[in-house]
Amino acid sequence: MNRTNRFANRLLLAVVGLVLLVLGLGAIGLALAGGLAAGWDATAPRVLARVEAWLRASPIAPSGPSWPLVAAIALLVLAIVGLLAFALRQGRGRTGRLLVHDSGDGGTTIVEAAVAADVLRHALAQRAEVVSSHVSAYTVHGTPVLEVAVACRRGTSPRAMSEAVEGSLRDLSALVGADVPALVRIGGGLRTRFSAPQRLALATAVGAEAPADAHPPR
Amino acid sequence: MSGGPPYARIRRRETHSPRSVAAIALAIALMLVFAWLAVEIVLGLLGAPPLLVPPRAIATATVEATSLPVPALVAGGIVVALVGIALLALALAPGRRPRHTIASAHALVVVDDEVVASALARSAALTAGVDAGQTRVTVSRRHADVRLTPHSGFPVDSDAVRDALARELDAYGLEPAVRARRVSVTAEGRVGA
Numbered sequence: 001m002n003r004t005n006r007f008a009n010r011l012l013l014a015v016v017g018l019v020l021l022v023l024g025l026g027a028i029g030l031a032l033a034g035g036l037a038a039g040w041d042a043t044a045p046r047v048l049a050r051v052e053a054w055l056r057a058s059p060i061a062p063s064g065p066s067w068p069l070v071a072a073i074a075l076l077v078l079a080i081v082g083l084l085a086f087a088l089r090q091g092r093g094r095t096g097r098l099l100v101h102d103s104g105d106g107g108t109t110i111v112e113a114a115v116a117a118d119v120l121r122h123a124l125a126q127r128a129e130v131v132s133s134h135v136s137a138y139t140v141h142g143t144p145v146l147e148v149a150v151a152c153r154r155g156t157s158p159r160a161m162s163e164a165v166e167g168s169l170r171d172l173s174a175l176v177g178a179d180v181p182a183l184v185r186i187g188g189g190l191r192t193r194f195s196a197p198q199r200l201a202l203a204t205a206v207g208a209e210a211p212a213d214a215h216p217p218r
Numbered sequence: 219m220s221g222g223p224p225y226a227r228i229r230r231r232e233t234h235s236p237r238s239v240a241a242i243a244l245a246i247a248l249m250l251v252f253a254w255l256a257v258e259i260v261l262g263l264l265g266a267p268p269l270l271v272p273p274r275a276i277a278t279a280t281v282e283a284t285s286l287p288v289p290a291l292v293a294g295g296i297v298v299a300l301v302g303i304a305l306l307a308l309a310l311a312p313g314r315r316p317r318h319t320i321a322s323a324h325a326l327v328v329v330d331d332e333v334v335a336s337a338l339a340r341s342a343a344l345t346a347g348v349d350a351g352q353t354r355v356t357v358s359r360r361h362a363d364v365r366l367t368p369h370s371g372f373p374v375d376s377d378a379v380r381d382a383l384a385r386e387l388d389a390y391g392l393e394p395a396v397r398a399r400r401v402s403v404t405a406e407g408r409v410g411a
Binding site: 004006008009010011012013014016017018019020021022023024025026027028029030031032037040041044045047048051065069070072073076077079080083084086087090091140141143145148152154155156157158159161162165166169170173179181182183184185186187188 | 224225227228231232234236237238240241242244245246248249252253255256259260262263277278280281283284286288291292294295296297298299300301302303304305306307308309310320322323324325326327328329330332333334336337339340350386389390391392
């Protein structure tokens with residue numbers, strides 16, 4: 001739910017993929033198509049000779065390096081900086097503030113995301129089917145959204161889990177006095193794989209209470 | 219805050235891969251290549267020995283590409299083209315994650331298919347009277363398949379298992395909807411458990 005620019009990711013992959021595809025097909029063409037190879041042999045050396053003449057003819061200072069080469073270095077460095085910025089901008093979008101309520105008469109109420117995180121983590125830690133939970137807040141299109149990631153034990157009904165988290169979210173709304181949009185992510189993950197299977201409420205009876213030692217019938 | 223919560227956007231982002239790993243790996247590779255090229259050009263300008271190949275040698279090698287042996291050129295071209303196709307596929311494929319959403323009034327709920335599968339496995343095991351470890355459930359975008367190993371000598375009613383799965387899946391209300399498809403019971407049961 002972060003602010004990763006997914007279009008940019010795909011655009012980079014597409015552009016580089018297309019360039020490599022054309023280069024590869026070009027190499028195959030040079031090897032197999034006689035006409036293409038002949039054309040290449042006729043033009044490529046002339047192009048190279050012209051480029052070299054141009055590089056010799058355009059020194060920065062008399063007997064100095066040619067400026068197109070210096071420009072090429074600058075371009076390469078720019079591209080590296082751009083790519084670095086692109087790679088470092090993945091993720092992000094986290095916010096520390098969940099609610100900002102301006103009452104209009106000089107008072108502003110700010111609810112920190114950490115409050116919601118503490119409340120929800122505490123509520124979820126009481127439940128036996130929850131192995132671990134992680135709460136953070138992100139701004140999506142200017143709206144702060146809570147992200148509640150829950151790892152549950154093997155065999156937990158996703159519906160029961162979802163209703164449990166929603167109940168906690170309702171309590172949170174009552175506590176902070178406003179509806180908080182939320183993303184609930186119910187996952188397994190590594191810790192779940194090594195945890196004991198869940199043996200509490202029967203999966204078929206959503207919300208029903210069952211004895212804590214309900215064993216599957218043999 | 220204008221309008222409702224941006225759930226449509228979040229749902230799309232949660233159920234599709236961001237392609238971050240591929241994009242970052244590619245960006246690092248490009249940075250290395252660019253840095254190497256820049257260093258070679260600088261070394262060439264200073265008249266110093268090159269790191270690997272001087273830029274001029276790269277240029278002449280490209281010009282004389284047709285003098286390379288045909289099999290080498292074809293093999294190299296195929297490898298480069300395949301990498302290009304793989305990158306294009308990553309760029310253009312939807313990249314769906316194995317996740318479903320659950321309809322909910324107060325939040326957007328996203329569930330890993332792994333969780334759905336293990337819940338279904340438990341329900342199937344309960345219905346069939348076997349251990350949870352004796353069920354294998356596969357959940358795809360629209361179907362769930364179960365493979366059961368019964369206790370030797372205790373027949374399993376696969377229709378009852380299918381009905382139980384259908385009831386479970388109904389209760390989950392997954393989006394897109396998942397249907398119980400195949401319930402297969404292995405011919406050889408397990409002895410002792």
